[in-house]
Amino acid sequence: MLLTMTGHSCRFECENLCRVFFPYSPVRVEDGAVLAPGEPFADTSIDKTEGGFLYTVRASDGQRELSRTATAPIVEEYPMTRLLFDVLTELTGVRPAWGMLTGVHPVKLLRQRGMDEFREKWLVSESRAELAGRVLSAQRQAVEELLPHDYSLYVGIPFCPTRCAYCSFISQDMAHAKKAVEPYLELLNIELERAAKVAGELGLRLISVYIGGGTPTTLSAGQLAALCKKIRETFPIEHCREFTVEAGRPDTLTIEKLMALKEAGVGRISINPQTMSDKVLENIGRRHTARDVIDGFGLAHKVGFRDINADLIVGLPGDSPEGFADTLEQVLSLSPTNITVHSLAIKRSAELVTDEGALSLHKRPETAAHMMDHAISRLTKAGFEPYYLYRQTRMAGNLENTGWALPGSACRYNIYTMDESGTVIACGAGGVSKLKDPYSSDLKRVFNFKYPFEYISRHREILERKDGIKEIYEQFRQRIY
Ligand code: SF4
Structure with missing residues (x-):
């Protein structure tokens, strides 16, 4: 899978999310890389607009392509990864059980941040929220x-x-x-x-x-x-x-x-x-x-x-x-x-x-x-x-x-x-x-x-x-x- 980033540096989390949806397609983050035939990709970008920033994700699973945008007042990691998550979910039909969480210690996060954030911000499924x-x-x-x-x-x-x-x-x-x-x-x-x-x-x-x-x-x-x-x-x-x-x-x-x-x-x-x-x-x-x-x-x-x-x-x-x-x-x-x-x-x-x-x-x-x-x-x-x-x-x-x-x-x-x-x-x-x-x-x-x-x-x-x-x-x- 080819991941491109323009106007931001949220590489780590974007890469991890791509892996969740395309586990068998190693994620490549290379400037000027050429897409292989049928290779999934995600183009992510943040552009300055009047009064804020425009976030864009254009992604493909190798067959279908989908593009979505969102706006936010500042450049931050969460709006970028959330948009990428939403696009990949819609594109693949996969709803990951742990939502946007890609870290190793979800219970530690739950202890520090509480159940509301776990469910609403990180979109953890009901079954995994209950387990945690x-x-x-x-x-x-x-x-x-x-x-x-x-x-x-x-x-x-x-x-x-x-x-x-x-x-x-x-x-x-x-x-x-x-x-x-x-x-x-x-x-x-x-x-x-x-x-x-x-x-x-x-x-x-x-x-x-x-x-x-x-x-x-x-x-x-x-x-x-x-x-x-x-x-x-x-x-x-x-x-x-x-x-x-x-x-x-x-x-x-x-x-x-x-x-x-x-x-x-x-x-x-x-x-x-x-x-x-x-x-x-x-x-x-x-x-x-x-x-x-x-x-x-x-x-x-x-x-x-x-x-x-x-x-x-x-x-x-x-x-x-x-x-x-x-x-x-x-x-x-x-x-x-x-x-x-x-x-x-x-x-x-x-x-x-x-x-x-x-x-x-x-x-x-x-x-x-x-x-x-x-x-x-x-x-x-x-x-x-x-x-x-x-x-x-x-x-x-x-x-x-x-x-x-x-x-x-x-x-x-x-x-x-x-x-x-x-x-x-x-x-x-x-x-x-x-x-x-x-x-x-x-x-x-x-x-x-x-x-x-x-x-x-x-x-x-x-x-x-x-x-x-x-x-x-x-x-x-x-x-x-
Ligand atoms: S550590 Fe466990 S899994 Fe690995 S070789 Fe030894 S017995 Fe097998």
Whole structure:
């Protein structure tokens, strides 16, 4: 899709809106670019007129063309994006569930701006406004109980047994990374020590721990036990109310690993089926079976885990609304206390080989949305409440990822990190520390290197960035005096 802009510089939002309506047509913003035959386009312009400004959008889906104008007293982003949204809606007949919102944290916006603005300004559909409202109420207590000096610790293990075809995370498969695991763990311990020192000097209080990845249970039982022990010995954990490990791939689970986690005080784990169809698992290159999921839950229950999350994905290639409904029933019968329903990122789905071709919003606008709507009603009926929600820029059906929990089993770490309501200090490759100014809505990010190789070879820089956290907190504190 070709996007042109004249008389304004609202590129970011205009581009994002074009992607919502034309997810499989990469947006080009190039001066003097030539339109390919049948390529969609949007020409946007703002011109000075007597007493104000004239906004114009002329757009085409490759076949039909539509042009509309509006006036406003000044040059602003909202009238431009609103006009573009209206033209693209009329042109395509698509009414995006999240309206004009293209950001990652809609619940955060709802908390800051209120439901009227959510519905009337950003044109969020009734169903998504209701969903976001439910999430906001479900997380209220966790957010209100946060103290200014509270923080969560994230620990990244960027290794997986094999790589799934749709994966957008930076994770190394064990065939290539085996030799890196031990050096990585040694350096991770050093970073944990530095993070604990910095947090201690700042007077911060650890309230939750989350070991994610990758697949942390790719590690051996001994390595998992040692890592958990290191965390317990290095950080003061008397106020830590949850300790979560993402077991992720069920084919990595053994009774020894689960017992090691249980003995180390881990209270919550994730076992992620994504789908209970072996055929769909094969389509997405996820090398385990539905039987592995059932066995993994059986082992975890035997070891005594009660809080278990199961991740599912709507919009997978080769899946259908009936197939997804069957997956959900099978997963519910395994008694998880949390279920997280993701929408497949479109970029990845487009790369996957499917019998039916790519999942396009235009070609199959209803499929992913039907699955998601079914998940909302079925999980509500089963007693789950949505408690965190986030979006990515290219999701099947332009939907969302939602974490659901039975009463009393919500994972606070997920709330604080996804909603950016609390500080997270992240250690390990791919970790992103999010430092929340306790006295304003400001948030600063500190990035670790993504790949294990870089993490190992440039570890000194990682430690320097950890030290830099002190300076950022100092800046937060100076603002209030
Ligand atoms: S298990 Fe998860 S992190 Fe690992 S390759 Fe598969 S999708 Fe990616």
